[in-house]
Amino acid sequence: MTARSAMAARSMMRGRSAMAARSMMRGRSAMAAGLLAAACVAWSALPLAGGGPGIVILAVASACALLSVLRLALGAAPAPAADFVNPAISGLRTLASLARSLPSAEVMVAAVLVLEALHRSRPWQTGLLGAAVLAYLFATHLAESGARASVLRPQVSLIAAGLGLLVLAVGAAMLPAGTGSPAVLLAVLAAMAAVVVGGLILPV
Amino acid sequence: MPADPVPAHPVPIDPGPAGSGPADPGPSGPRRGQPAAAAGARRRGLAWSLSPHAMRLITLALTGLTIAVLTRRPEFAGVAAPAVLLLAVRRPERPDAITVSTRLTRASVIENEQAELSVTLAGQGDCVADLLLHPRYAVVPEAPSGSRLPFRVTRSGRRSLGALEIRLWDRWRLATARVTADLPVIDCYPRPAPQQTRIVLSRLPSRLGEHPSRSAGEGMEFTGVREFVPGDRQRRINWPATTRRGRLQLNTFAAERTQNVVIIADASSDVGQPGATPADLALRGSAAAARAYLAVRDRVGLVVYQQGVRWVAPGLGARHYHRLMDLMLADATLTGPLSRGPALMTRLPRAALPPGSLVLVFSPLLDRRMVETVRDLRERGFPVVIIDVLNAEPPGRNDSLSGLARRIWRMEQEAIRFSLRELGIPLVRWDGEQSLDGPLAPYTRRVMVSRR
Numbered sequence: 001m002t003a004r005s006a007m008a009a010r011s012m013m014r015g016r017s018a019m020a021a022r023s024m025m026r027g028r029s030a031m032a033a034g035l036l037a038a039a040c041v042a043w044s045a046l047p048l049a050g051g052g053p054g055i056v057i058l059a060v061a062s063a064c065a066l067l068s069v070l071r072l073a074l075g076a077a078p079a080p081a082a083d084f085v086n087p088a089i090s091g092l093r094t095l096a097s098l099a100r101s102l103p104s105a106e107v108m109v110a111a112v113l114v115l116e117a118l119h120r121s122r123p124w125q126t127g128l129l130g131a132a133v134l135a136y137l138f139a140t141h142l143a144e145s146g147a148r149a150s151v152l153r154p155q156v157s158l159i160a161a162g163l164g165l166l167v168l169a170v171g172a173a174m175l176p177a178g179t180g181s182p183a184v185l186l187a188v189l190a191a192m193a194a195v196v197v198g199g200l201i202l203p204v
Numbered sequence: 205m206p207a208d209p210v211p212a213h214p215v216p217i218d219p220g221p222a223g224s225g226p227a228d229p230g231p232s233g234p235r236r237g238q239p240a241a242a243a244g245a246r247r248r249g250l251a252w253s254l255s256p257h258a259m260r261l262i263t264l265a266l267t268g269l270t271i272a273v274l275t276r277r278p279e280f281a282g283v284a285a286p287a288v289l290l291l292a293v294r295r296p297e298r299p300d301a302i303t304v305s306t307r308l309t310r311a312s313v314i315e316n317e318q319a320e321l322s323v324t325l326a327g328q329g330d331c332v333a334d335l336l337l338h339p340r341y342a343v344v345p346e347a348p349s350g351s352r353l354p355f356r357v358t359r360s361g362r363r364s365l366g367a368l369e370i371r372l373w374d375r376w377r378l379a380t381a382r383v384t385a386d387l388p389v390i391d392c393y394p395r396p397a398p399q400q401t402r403i404v405l406s407r408l409p410s411r412l413g414e415h416p417s418r419s420a421g422e423g424m425e426f427t428g429v430r431e432f433v434p435g436d437r438q439r440r441i442n443w444p445a446t447t448r449r450g451r452l453q454l455n456t457f458a459a460e461r462t463q464n465v466v467i468i469a470d471a472s473s474d475v476g477q478p479g480a481t482p483a484d485l486a487l488r489g490s491a492a493a494a495r496a497y498l499a500v501r502d503r504v505g506l507v508v509y510q511q512g513v514r515w516v517a518p519g520l521g522a523r524h525y526h527r528l529m530d531l532m533l534a535d536a537t538l539t540g541p542l543s544r545g546p547a548l549m550t551r552l553p554r555a556a557l558p559p560g561s562l563v564l565v566f567s568p569l570l571d572r573r574m575v576e577t578v579r580d581l582r583e584r585g586f587p588v589v590i591i592d593v594l595n596a597e598p599p600g601r602n603d604s605l606s607g608l609a610r611r612i613w614r615m616e617q618e619a620i621r622f623s624l625r626e627l628g629i630p631l632v633r634w635d636g637e638q639s640l641d642g643p644l645a646p647y648t649r650r651v652m653v654s655r656r
Contacts, residue, residue, distance in 0.1 A: 137257070145377070158293055166285050
């Protein structure tokens with residue numbers, strides 16, 4: 001074996017190992033996202049309340065959780081056109097493109113929060129659900145971009161601050177209502193923050 | 205005898221214009237092993253938009269805050285708080301444009317050889333870039349490592365690599381921008397099949413080479429002993445024979461001659477499995493034969509028959525090998541038919557087919573004109589050897605009518621081959637997987653008698 005071919009073989013091995021490591025990392029993130037989605041849906045659904053609308057929202061949340069996991073499993077690469085000769089494969093490809101195009105993760109997050117709001121749960125349970133939803137969003141992002149978890153390092157301080165606010169909010173909710181109404185004040189602050197977030201949707 | 209070093213990889217030389225006639229070698233391109241010239245750095249504008257991650261965070265924040273307001277439950281505002289913080293953070297200024305430059309680490313490759321595309325980005329600031337190669341036909345991308353995108357080209361020809369998608373993320377991965385860049389064209393040469401042995405003719409032209417001929421000369425191969433005559437070199441005196449006979453005896457040696465070899469590559473039938481069609485096999489076999497004969501300083505010419513006829517007159521040396529490879533590349537692009545109609549081999553000038561040349565034909569014999577050409581060459585006295593590269597059958601259903609048609613087709617093919625054998629043309633089959641030495645063994649073990 002010449003030096004050139006040995007070098008090419010080593011380079012190929014490195015490339016394959018890098019590809020395997022990348023796909024393994026993507027698979028782990030997708031698996032974590034799937035588990036977190038299932039946990040969020042189950043946590044927000046129990047005990048099921050709201051009657052018919054509750055069941056509908058639960059069905060929507062479950063379907064969206066499945067679709068989001070399917071989307072992560074399929075990846076973003078479109079299939080080559082030569083595979084479309086078989087009708088069965090063509091149907092599967094259509095389903096896959098549908099799973100890719102639907103905003104399943106967004107709908108699932110909204111449905112889970114609505115389900116949680118439908119029944120009177122304890123504040124710490126809602127706080128735990130919020131942390132799980134946030135973890136699900138980050139796992140989904142890592143799985144679809146194929147990035148390492150270290151890319152989130154610049155955001156660690158902000159995430160920690162946000163979780164701190166979550167704990168404060170949960171603590172405020174657990175305080176017994178006294179003179180004044182902290183919940184009303186919080187609602188006003190929340191409305192202002194909603195305006196801020198709405199402004200962020202504008203083109204950046 | 206040390207062989208003339210013929211590199212395994214050709215040097216890219218710009219081919220002449222497509223069409224019939226001799227290939228123009230053109231100016232030498234960049235040497236293999238040296239980096240190819242970098243594609244011009246291009247500045248490309250960026251259109252930033254919210255990333256899918258940001259959209260999901262906005263959904264979480266809006267839903268949480270809305271529920272908090274409607275239900276007056278502050279814990280939902282807490283659920284929205286991390287998302288609000290992440291979205292409301294002050295963002296550094298994002299670049300409006302970046303400069304993308306791509307460079308191939310090799311200007312040319314051979315089939316299934318790995319090459320790399322090096323991508324350099326400038327002006328991206330602290331944004332993170334993901335590179336994704338969208339390959340074209342016969343280009344197989346492999347796992348990228350940083351800014352290097354390795355790939356392989358599976359079929360010979362002048363191949364466009366495709367497009368490069370660059371996705372930029374800001375530091376918080378909340379905004380993203382996409383840029384697409386067209387990639388350069390790479391020359392992929394056929395991978396020569398293994399071949400160590402060669403066919404040597406009994407009649408060789410009187411030109412110095414490496415094949416021992418029947419006539420006496422100044423070669424290395426001992427042929428006999430004769431009596432010394434004045435003027436002979438004294439160092440060739442055979443002293444044991446001189447002692448036995450009592451008169452001065454001299455060793456005689458065979459003259460070493462070269463031969464002219466003309467390879468005809470019939471790449472007109474691109475049928476069957478892509479990458480293993482008769483055209484692919486013909487080009488790989490031709491490359492192997494050219495390398496094997498040039499290694500022993502034979503003069504090798506090439507005639508490529510595809511949509512037209514292109515040829516290179518016999519020559520020798522490493523540079524000539526590259527010229528032959530470029531001729532194959534010029535016809536292996538498969539980009540469409542040439543404007544001129546197919547010409548006949550009989551119109552080739554004497555320079556392309558020197559009298560007495562050994563003619564090796566790599567062909568599936570599916571084109572009647574090629575069959576007639578081979579017959580014509582044999583009748584003109586050329587020693588011809590056909591390497592049959594037909595490895596595919598017409599596709600069809602498994603019903604009786606298709607089976608009957610296939611049988612008739614097979615019988616026609618057998619009849620064509622039988623008629624060629626009857627003319628005294630050796631015909632061997634080669635499947636493209638084994639070495640060429642096996643099929644050609646009956647003709648490489650001894651000299652091939654050339655009749656006129």
